[in-house]
Amino acid sequence: MTSPMLDALCAEVVTALRAGGLDAIVLKGPAVARWLYADPAERSYHDIDVLVDPHELQAAGDVLFGLGFLPPAPSYTEDVPGHALAWNRERDGGWIDLHYTLLGAGVSHDRVWDAHRPRRESLVVGGIEVDVLDEPARALHLAMHLAQDHLGQ
Secondary structure, three states, rough: OOHHHHHHHHHHHHHHHOOOOEEEEOOOHHHHHHHHHOOHHOOOOOEEEEEEEEEHHHHHHHHHHHHHHHHOOHHHHHOOOOOOOOOEOOOOEEEEEEOOOOOOOOOHHHHHHHOOOOOOEEEEEEEEEEEEOOOHHHHHHHHHHHHHHOOOO
16 A cells, blocks of 8 residues: 555544544554655555554454454464554555554553553644654654564564
């Protein structure tokens, strides 16, 4: 999928989550591309990462299922560190990483959500305003993500 297609997917998913009464924060992808690159097209992304309240994970999954996404296979969830579930929609090749915590946080899922829930700002993605982490929280999340990648975890 191209970045504009992923942005439209992001808008579709966030709109559906909101309609279901769920709170969501878009991580990485469009937030990083628009933050760090003069031309956001220079930073490609291949999925949309969304952080939800860990207590609403099932409800968020139900919303994704209603949009035609399928949950990850058990073999996938057994191989991936417990921080997100990758949902796929065959008809358009869309992927949503449904985060219930951040990789490498080292604290409870509730604590991650409680710490990041107030740390947000708005960004227009796919024609709608979505919540993204504010700059300090975004920088921390990227540093944590890079540390995990480079430590092989």
